[in-house]
Amino acid sequence: MSSRFDEAWFAARAVAGIRELAAYDPGHDVAALRQRTDWLVELGSNENPYGPSPNARGAVLDALHLMHRYPDPRGARLKAALAGRLGVDEGQLLLGNGSHELLMQLAQVFAGPGTDVVYPRYGFAVFGLAARASGARACVAEALSEDAPMPFGHDPDALLGAITPSTALLYIANPNNPTGTWLDRETLARFVDAVPREVVLVVDEAYAEMADATDYASALPLLAAHRNLVVTRTFSKAYALAGLRCGYAVASPGLVAVMERVRESFNVNSMALAACEAALADVEHLRWTTARNAEQRIALARALAARGVATLPSQTNFLLARFGERTSAVEAALLQRHVVLRPMGGYGLPHYSRITVGTADENRRLLAALDEVNA
Numbered sequence: 621m622s623s624r625f626d627e628a629w630f631a632a633r634a635v636a637g638i639r640e641l642a643a644y645d646p647g648h649d650v651a652a653l654r655q656r657t658d659w660l661v662e663l664g665s666n667e668n669p670y671g672p673s674p675n676a677r678g679a680v681l682d683a684l685h686l687m688h689r690y691p692d693p694r695g696a697r698l699k700a701a702l703a704g705r706l707g708v709d710e711g712q713l714l715l716g717n718g719s720h721e722l723l724m725q726l727a728q729v730f731a732g733p734g735t736d737v738v739y740p741r742y743g744f745a746v747f748g749l750a751a752r753a754s755g756a757r758a759c760v761a762e763a764l765s766e767d768a769p770m771p772f773g774h775d776p777d778a779l780l781g782a783i784t785p786s787t788a789l790l791y792i793a794n795p796n797n798p799t800g801t802w803l804d805r806e807t808l809a810r811f812v813d814a815v816p817r818e819v820v821l822v823v824d825e826a827y828a829e830m831a832d833a834t835d836y837a838s839a840l841p842l843l844a845a846h847r848n849l850v851v852t853r854t855f856s857k858a859y860a861l862a863g864l865r866c867g868y869a870v871a872s873p874g875l876v877a878v879m880e881r882v883r884e885s886f887n888v889n890s891m892a893l894a895a896c897e898a899a900l901a902d903v904e905h906l907r908w909t910t911a912r913n914a915e916q917r918i919a920l921a922r923a924l925a926a927r928g929v930a931t932l933p934s935q936t937n938f939l940l941a942r943f944g945e946r947t948s949a950v951e952a953a954l955l956q957r958h959v960v961l962r963p964m965g966g967y968g969l970p971h972y973s974r975i976t977v978g979t980a981d982e983n984r985r986l987l988a989a990l991d992e993v994n995a
Contacts, residue, residue, distance in 0.1 A: 948965075
């Protein structure tokens with residue numbers, strides 16, 4: 621029996637929401653690429669190239685002696701630290717094995733057959749996965765046009781227009797992945813206020829710590845007035861703990877209590893809990909790494925523009941760059957030179973590549989390789 625037939629046989633027996641679902645595509649197989657070369661410029665996964673706080677590394681080592689014990693199922697110490705930092709109650713916090721897990725569980729809990737889940741075109745791929753896996757109807761709201769001030773960014777009017785009496789859940793990301801664009805403070809506040817209270821609104825803020833635009837604002841201050849609002853964040857990006865997988869949601873205590881019913885037992889491991897608590901306390905390291913990211917983001921955008929490559933406005937640690945008809949060829953040629961970008965064809969943006977903002981040295985290697993390709 622072939623593996624293809626085997627998969628089809630089991631897919632036919634899967635629940636309806638899973639049958640037409642494609643697995644999450646992480647891009648290139650970077651783990652395999654690392655084994656084939658002595659050096660690799662990894663600019664495809666929006667990781668923080670500066671690494672985590674040294675305190676987080678120390679906390680992981682200290683936690684290893686208890687690796688034969690289950691972690692704290694409530695994550696009490698990390699929740700207390702987060703509550704103090706964010707100015708929320710501990711009962712408003714839910715920890716996850718990355719924010720990916722939480723985004724999926726939100727659909728599992730609040731959507732399902734007979735409901736609609738609204739999310740934007742060119743939004744985070746997990747939004748669509750979560751909607752379909754729950755059995756809900758996926759409703760994609762059109763994004764802003766390519767020539768808008770925020771190209772391919774969220775269109776609040778389109779998102780609101782996609783809401784129907786059957787809508788149970790609405791996802792957005794601010795700043796957005798994969799575009800890097802954002803909703804300004806006033807637009808976000810108006811949008812949150814306009815979403816019907818019976819619709820659970822999820823604002824994914826995976827890149828919030830990296831945003832430094834004067835008009836950017838988190839949705840966290842809006843939680844008190846909107847009990848249907850959920851904000852998700854992660855320690856994978858600015859805190860550089862992607863390998864440990866820890867994220868969190870902030871919402872009303874009632875919503876969190878219902879979500880706790882499906883939370884996987886011991887879903888955040890001991891090393892992650894310890895590292896995240898230590899990283900959260902090292903404010904200076906966070907400031908340093910986000911400042912370096914901002915500097916390099918500006919420098920890289922300018923260097924690409926000088927080479928005729930346009931990039932979208934970004935408040936993240938990546939740039940969406942337009943290579944046009946040559947995109948696939950450029951990506952392949954760069955890969956031959958050990959530089960990994962993130963193809964965007966799966967997002968419906970085949971003329972663009974997503975480029976993680978690396979260190980100054982990594983960005984120089986990217987630009988040198990690009991110059992070779994264009995020679």
